[in-house]
Amino acid sequence: MAKPKVPATATVAPKSAKIVLRKPPECTCSQTGRRLKDARLEELTGLSQDRLVGMYRRMCLIREFEEECATLYRSGRVRGVTHTSQGQEATVVGTTWNLHDDDYITSTHRGHAHILAKGGDEKACMAELLGKATGYCKGRGGSMHIADMSKGILGANGIVAGGAGIAVGSALASQMLGNGRITVCFIGDGALNEGIAHEVANMAAIWKLPVIFLVENNLYGMSGCVDDMLAVGERGFFARSDAYGIPGSECDGMDVVDVFMAVGEAAERARGGGGPSFVFCHTYRFLGHHVGDPLTYRHKQEPGLWKKLDPIPKFGELLVQQAIATEKDVRTWGEEARKAIEEAVRFAEESPEPEPSLIMEDVFA
Ligand SMILES: Cc1ncc(C[n+]2csc(CCOP(=O)(O)OP(=O)(O)O)c2C)c(N)n1
Numbered sequence: 532m533a534k535p536k537v538p539a540t541a542t543v544a545p546k547s548a549k550i551v552l553r554k555p556p557e558c559t560c561s562q563t564g565r566r567l568k569d570a571r572l573e574e575l576t577g578l579s580q581d582r583l584v585g586m587y588r589r590m591c592l593i594r595e596f597e598e599e600c601a602t603l604y605r606s607g608r609v610r611g612v613t614h615t616s617q618g619q620e621a622t623v624v625g626t627t628w629n630l631h632d633d634d635y636i637t638s639t640h641r642g643h644a645h646i647l648a649k650g651g652d653e654k655a656c657m658a659e660l661l662g663k664a665t666g667y668c669k670g671r672g673g674s675m676h677i678a679d680m681s682k683g684i685l686g687a688n689g690i691v692a693g694g695a696g697i698a699v700g701s702a703l704a705s706q707m708l709g710n711g712r713i714t715v716c717f718i719g720d721g722a723l724n725e726g727i728a729h730e731v732a733n734m735a736a737i738w739k740l741p742v743i744f745l746v747e748n749n750l751y752g753m754s755g756c757v758d759d760m761l762a763v764g765e766r767g768f769f770a771r772s773d774a775y776g777i778p779g780s781e782c783d784g785m786d787v788v789d790v791f792m793a794v795g796e797a798a799e800r801a802r803g804g805g806g807p808s809f810v811f812c813h814t815y816r817f818l819g820h821h822v823g824d825p826l827t828y829r830h831k832q833e834p835g836l837w838k839k840l841d842p843i844p845k846f847g848e849l850l851v852q853q854a855i856a857t858e859k860d861v862r863t864w865g866e867e868a869r870k871a872i873e874e875a876v877r878f879a880e881e882s883p884e885p886e887p888s889l890i891m892e893d894v895f896a
Pocket residue numbers: 639640641689690691692718719720721722723749751752753820
C-alpha cells in the first residue's frame with residue numbers, strides 16, 4: 532500500500548497557499564511616544580530607574596536564552612520540539628513588570644520568556660531543556676512543562692489554550708480566598724479560537740475574576756495567519772472582547788513601555804475588583820513556529836521589516852535618550868546577559884543525568 536503523503540512538518544504551507552507580506556502596522560496603536568514627549572520615563576511609568584534598567588536586562592537575558600536554545604537544538608543537544616520567542620520580549624516583560632512576586636501567570640508552549648520574566652531561574656530552565664536532574668522537572672518535562680509555584684508560575688503548557696482554564700481557576704481561588712493576587716493568562720492569537728478560551732472568558736466575566744488575558748498576537752498560529760484564522764479578522768478582536776463583556780485594549784507589543792502601561796490599567800482593574808480584561812499585543816516572532824520550521828507560509832521579506840522594530844535596541848536607545856543609561860551601560864548589560872546564559876549552559880551540561888531508578892518518583896496517575 533502506498534504511504535500517505537504527509538508534510539515533513541505540520542508548518543509546511545500547501546502549494547496553493549497565498550503568501551501575503553504582512554508589514555508592521557503603519558499607524559501604531561502605541562500611546563507611549565506621544566506621552567513621552569512631555570514626560571520622563573519614571574513619571575510616566577511610576578517605575579524607578581533600577582526597575583527600568585531591570586526591564587532592559589531581563590529582555591536581554593530572555594533573548595540570549597532563546598538564541599542559545601535554538602543553537603542547542605540545532606546541534607542535537609536539546610531534543611523534542613522547541614518553540615522560541617525572539618521578538619516578543621517586550622510583550623512579556625512589559626506585562627510581568629506589573630506583577631507582584633505572589634501574583635500568578637500561566638504560560639504556553641512558547642513559554643521560556645514567560646518563566647524568565649516572572650523571575651524563573653535560567654539555570655534550572657536550561658538544565659530542564661537538556662534533560663538534567665537539576666532541571667525544573669528533574670529533566671522529565673522539557674521546555675513545555677516548566678512550573679515554579681514559589682514564583683507564581685503555574686506552568687507552561689503543550690495544550691494550546693490549556694493555560695486559560697488554569698488561569699481562571701487560579702483567579703477564582705484568589706477571589707474566594709480574598710488574597711488580592713491576580714493572574715495573567717498568556718494566550719496566543721491562535722489559542723483564542725480554542726473552545727476552552729470562550730468558556731473561561733465567559734466565566735471570568737460573569738464572576739468578575741481578577742484575570743488578564745494577555746493576547747500575544749504574533750500574527751501566526753503554526754502556519755495559519757491570524758487574519759485567516761480569526762473569523763472577525765485581527766481588527767475585529769474588540770468584537771470578541773465586547774461579546775464576552777470584558778474590557779479590551781490593544782498596545783504595541785514591540786514597545787515594552789506601551790505594554791507596561793496597557794497591562795497596568797488591566798492590573799489595576801483586576802486588583803480593584805473590576806474583573807477581567809483582554810490586552811491585545813501586536814508582536815512578532817522573528818523565527819519560525821519551532822526551531823527548524825521551513826517557513827514556507829511567510830513572505831521572505833517580512834521578518835526583516837519587523838526586525839527593524841526589535842524591542843531590545845529600541846528600549847536601550849530610549850534609556851540612553853532619557854539619560855538613564857549610557858551606550859556603554861547598555862552594551863555591558865547585553866554582555867552580562869550573554870555571560871549569564873553561558874553560565875546556565877555550563878551548569879546544565881555539568882549537571883547529572885536523572886537517576887533511572889527514580890523513574891516512578893512524582894508519578895501520581
Ligand atoms: C489543543 C491543541 N491543539 C493543537 C495543538 C498544536 N499546536 C501547537 S502550537 C499551535 C499554534 C498556536 O498558535 P498561537 O496560539 O498563536 O501561539 P504561537 O505559537 O503563535 O505562540 C498549535 C495549533 C496543540 N498543541 N494543542
